[in-house]
Amino acid sequence: MTKLLCPEGNTPGAAGDARRSGAEAIAARIERARSGDRAAFSDLIRIHRPRVQRVALRLVGNHEDAEDIAQESFVRAWRSLGSFTPGAQPAAAFASWMLGITVHLCRDLQRARGRRPEEAAATLLDGEAGVQGRERAPSALSAEAETRRRVELAIAALPDRLRVPFVLRALEGQSYDEVARITGVRAATARTQMVQARRALRRMLGPLLEEDTP
Amino acid sequence: MSRRPCKEWREPLRAWSDGHASLDSREALETHAASCPACAAELRVVRRLRSLLDGAAEAELTRAGEDTFLEGVFARIDGEPSAPVAPPSASERGPARLALVTLVTAAAAALLLWLRAGPSRIGPTSSLTEPPAETRTAVASAPADSTMSRDSRDEPAQSAGPRELVLEDVPRTLDAQSFDRALRGALARSAFDPSAPGQLEELLTELGDLEPAEVKLHVRRLARDPREPGLRAAALRLLGPGADARDRALIDEQLEDAGAPAAWALLDVGERGAAALWRAASGDPDHDRTAAALGVLLTASRHADDDPILLAPRRTDAALVARVAIARPGRTASDLLARFLDRGETPWLDAWAAHPDAAEALRARAERGATRRDAGHRLVQAASRHAAPALLPLVMDGLRADQGDAPAALARLLPYGGARALLGALESGRLSSDIEERAWNAALESDERRLFDAAVAHRALRRAVNVTARATSDAGLSAPAQRMLAWIAASSADEGTRVDALLHLALQGGERGESAAAEDLLEILEPLRDDRAPRIAAAAWMAWGAWGGSLLEAPREIVDALHRGGPPTALHARVVRAVRRASGS
Numbered sequence: 001m002t003k004l005l006c007p008e009g010n011t012p013g014a015a016g017d018a019r020r021s022g023a024e025a026i027a028a029r030i031e032r033a034r035s036g037d038r039a040a041f042s043d044l045i046r047i048h049r050p051r052v053q054r055v056a057l058r059l060v061g062n063h064e065d066a067e068d069i070a071q072e073s074f075v076r077a078w079r080s081l082g083s084f085t086p087g088a089q090p091a092a093a094f095a096s097w098m099l100g101i102t103v104h105l106c107r108d109l110q111r112a113r114g115r116r117p118e119e120a121a122a123t124l125l126d127g128e129a130g131v132q133g134r135e136r137a138p139s140a141l142s143a144e145a146e147t148r149r150r151v152e153l154a155i156a157a158l159p160d161r162l163r164v165p166f167v168l169r170a171l172e173g174q175s176y177d178e179v180a181r182i183t184g185v186r187a188a189t190a191r192t193q194m195v196q197a198r199r200a201l202r203r204m205l206g207p208l209l210e211e212d213t214p
Numbered sequence: 215m216s217r218r219p220c221k222e223w224r225e226p227l228r229a230w231s232d233g234h235a236s237l238d239s240r241e242a243l244e245t246h247a248a249s250c251p252a253c254a255a256e257l258r259v260v261r262r263l264r265s266l267l268d269g270a271a272e273a274e275l276t277r278a279g280e281d282t283f284l285e286g287v288f289a290r291i292d293g294e295p296s297a298p299v300a301p302p303s304a305s306e307r308g309p310a311r312l313a314l315v316t317l318v319t320a321a322a323a324a325l326l327l328w329l330r331a332g333p334s335r336i337g338p339t340s341s342l343t344e345p346p347a348e349t350r351t352a353v354a355s356a357p358a359d360s361t362m363s364r365d366s367r368d369e370p371a372q373s374a375g376p377r378e379l380v381l382e383d384v385p386r387t388l389d390a391q392s393f394d395r396a397l398r399g400a401l402a403r404s405a406f407d408p409s410a411p412g413q414l415e416e417l418l419t420e421l422g423d424l425e426p427a428e429v430k431l432h433v434r435r436l437a438r439d440p441r442e443p444g445l446r447a448a449a450l451r452l453l454g455p456g457a458d459a460r461d462r463a464l465i466d467e468q469l470e471d472a473g474a475p476a477a478w479a480l481l482d483v484g485e486r487g488a489a490a491l492w493r494a495a496s497g498d499p500d501h502d503r504t505a506a507a508l509g510v511l512l513t514a515s516r517h518a519d520d521d522p523i524l525l526a527p528r529r530t531d532a533a534l535v536a537r538v539a540i541a542r543p544g545r546t547a548s549d550l551l552a553r554f555l556d557r558g559e560t561p562w563l564d565a566w567a568a569h570p571d572a573a574e575a576l577r578a579r580a581e582r583g584a585t586r587r588d589a590g591h592r593l594v595q596a597a598s599r600h601a602a603p604a605l606l607p608l609v610m611d612g613l614r615a616d617q618g619d620a621p622a623a624l625a626r627l628l629p630y631g632g633a634r635a636l637l638g639a640l641e642s643g644r645l646s647s648d649i650e651e652r653a654w655n656a657a658l659e660s661d662e663r664r665l666f667d668a669a670v671a672h673r674a675l676r677r678a679v680n681v682t683a684r685a686t687s688d689a690g691l692s693a694p695a696q697r698m699l700a701w702i703a704a705s706s707a708d709e710g711t712r713v714d715a716l717l718h719l720a721l722q723g724g725e726r727g728e729s730a731a732a733e734d735l736l737e738i739l740e741p742l743r744d745d746r747a748p749r750i751a752a753a754a755w756m757a758w759g760a761w762g763g764s765l766l767e768a769p770r771e772i773v774d775a776l777h778r779g780g781p782p783t784a785l786h787a788r789v790v791r792a793v794r795r796a797s798g799s
Contacts, residue, residue, distance in 0.1 A: 042284050049283065071283065075290040144269075151266045161456055170232045170267055185484045192414055192455045192482070198231055202263065209262045 026091035034081045045074050052102050058167040059106035073102045100182040154204040162197035165190050219256040231260045393432050409474035414451050447475035454482025470503040477510035594623045603630035621653040625660035633668030654681050662694035666701050675702050676711040683718045691722040700738040716753035723760030732761045
């Protein structure tokens with residue numbers, strides 16, 4: 001059942017029918033949630049939490065704030081469900097709407113704290129490496145972990161106006177139109193930002209990109 | 215210098231890089247790359263980048279249990295203080311923590327700035343493509359080719375705030391000359407057309423990053439410089455994405471002299487820029503500024519990605535589109551209007567439909583017969599809230615299409631020809647009975663006098679009688695319907711129509727008893743009782759009695775006329791008996 005509700009639409013087998021029924025099931029839950037059904041809203045939280053929290057983590061750079069923002073995103077969503085316009089594709093519209101709320105909350109938090117995400121990214125990566133990792137020299141980390149660390153840092157080092165569209169499109173699979181809707185810019189602007197983001201990332205990852213693809 | 219990938223394959227390469235390429239597209243790209251070294255080289259990089267991103271995308275979330283998370287959400291919804299889902303502590307999320315973090319971060323930032331104050335970071339001879347290798351600075355927005363290291367391990371810990379990250383060799387430093395050189399080179403290579411949509415990406419790809427503040431200052435200077443129009447045009451386009459308020463004002467200033475490049479740049483700014491562009495387009499149609507803005511809006515509206523309509527709703531004066539369409543009433547403006555109607559949302563359409571200019575533009579549009587059904591539907595809804603005369607053709611279309619809200623919209627348009635249009639539609643017989651009844655009732659309830667006047671002018675009084683009677687609901691004749699029938703009985707030139715109107719009144723009055731409006735009705739019926747035509751007089755007496763009037767004075771000949779010529783209905787017989795009893799016969 002849960003598989004059918006997968007918002008990414010990448011259910012194993014990816015049968016069109018399964019996707020459709022998943023979307024319909026989500027749409028039904030959205031409708032029930034709009035009329036105050038908490039159980040339906042809980043289902044929506046279960047479905048959308050991974051993506052919401054993942055985006056928040058990318059944007060704020062630490063697990064605590066990401067989890068906090070994920071919760072607050074759903075709180076804001078619940079309070080604003082009345083103003084949500086489902087449109088022809090309620091499931092997709094809801095997913096975009098949730099991400100829009102999340103992105104705004106992340107920006108608010110960073111503005112309030114005056115803290116850059118790449119700084120937070122260091123904390124994040126340290127946290128993932130764990131106590132042992134902190135005590136070991138960087139050279140002792142596995143090559144794979146080091147590569148991942150560089151990629152994470154490079155993404156975090158993108159300026160906010162490039163990182164948000166990059167995360168949404170390249171990591172979360174959103175279309176240009178969806179990115180534009182979520183971030184409040186034109187699709188053409190989102191394209192331009194992606195050009196800049198790709199280029200900046202390639203510069204930062206230069207040597208890594210020259211290695212052979214595994 | 216290596217060759218760039220073929221132009222037609224750049225978008226598929228970007229899609230691959232973003233993880234959006236379809237299997238077909240990837241296969242086609244691979245096939246092409248097999249015979250194209252430049253694309254093959256690019257594809258290798260793109261594949262590697264994608265694989266790195268795929269690895270990063272799988273970053274694990276440390277997550278609180280689902281139940282705990284849900285409880286936290288609903289606790290917040292219910293206004294209870296929520297326990298933090300994850301440490302460190304609840305107090306850290308409060309205002310006090312925020313204030314402390316802000317204060318400490320600000321202090322740390324001030325200290326860093328002070329420590330770094332020194333010579334200008336603009337390198338005197340650095341170039342765009344060859345950044346100085348020694349440059350080391352804090353992470354900036356878009357670093358150049360670099361390897362990253364976090365060197366905080368080697369530095370004394372800051373007293374507060376997170377550790378500083380340092381990227382080697384970034385950012386590049388630029389001076390005015392090197393930027394000029396790079397810009398000219400990019401323009402020469404990419405055949406940049408500043409007035410064409412979609413050219414900005416190519417220029418940015420050629421040019422490199424524009425993040426350093428020094429570069430931006432130089433771009434601003436070039437954007438104001440009329441001596442080299444090509445450079446100014448490119449600089450304006452470069453300013454567009456990410457423009458702040460100052461840049462926006464600068465671009466707006468240049469709209470008159472620089473024309474289309476400035477207009478495109480405004481569109482590139484985003485919503486605020488588009489709003490400025492709409493304002494400019496609604497100015498004096500003979501002015502260069504207006505012409506440039508309008509031209510770009512019309513061109514952009516034909517490209518889905520650059521659709522200016524998407525940027526205008528809600529934040530822009532809705533009537534601007536109408537003014538724009540009126541200012542250039544050609545086919546392109548008409549198409550622009552059609553896109554607006556398709557895309558516009560209800561609040562905007564509401565505001566727009568109420569504007570007199572909008573009515574004029576819409577009339578032109580409606581006459582072209584190209585308004586889409588969906589837009590028409592929404593405009594009909596808008597018309598039910600605001601009387602926009604030009605919407606009448608759409609509303610009538612809505613009636614014929616059995617659109618549920620068309621009757622209410624029509625009612626608002628009675629003063630603007632709606633009454634005559636309704637009668638015409640009724641006579642055409644193309645309305646379904648349900649929509650006919652609803653339209654007639656809505657029109658009656660809205661303004662029965664106007665409907666009556668239209669029926670007189672249209673010579674459609676008999677039709678009006680029939681429709682009014684048929685539209686009578688279970689609740690009986692409404693007061694406007696009663697008055698309508700009484701007026702028709704009093705003024706029609708056709709005896710049969712007058713008798714019908716009176717008998718319908720008698721029928722309804724007899725079944726429903728006295729009406730609150732009976733006195734008004736009796737006032738109209740009273741003179742009809744003395745009509746020279748016996749059947750009219752008799753029917754008037756019937757209606758008079760049915761609505762509570764005294765039948766005592768009914769003259770003998772009327773009673774006889776009723777007896778002879780009345781319709782064979784139970785009501786008729788009942789009324790005749792009552793008249794006879796009252797007249798003592």
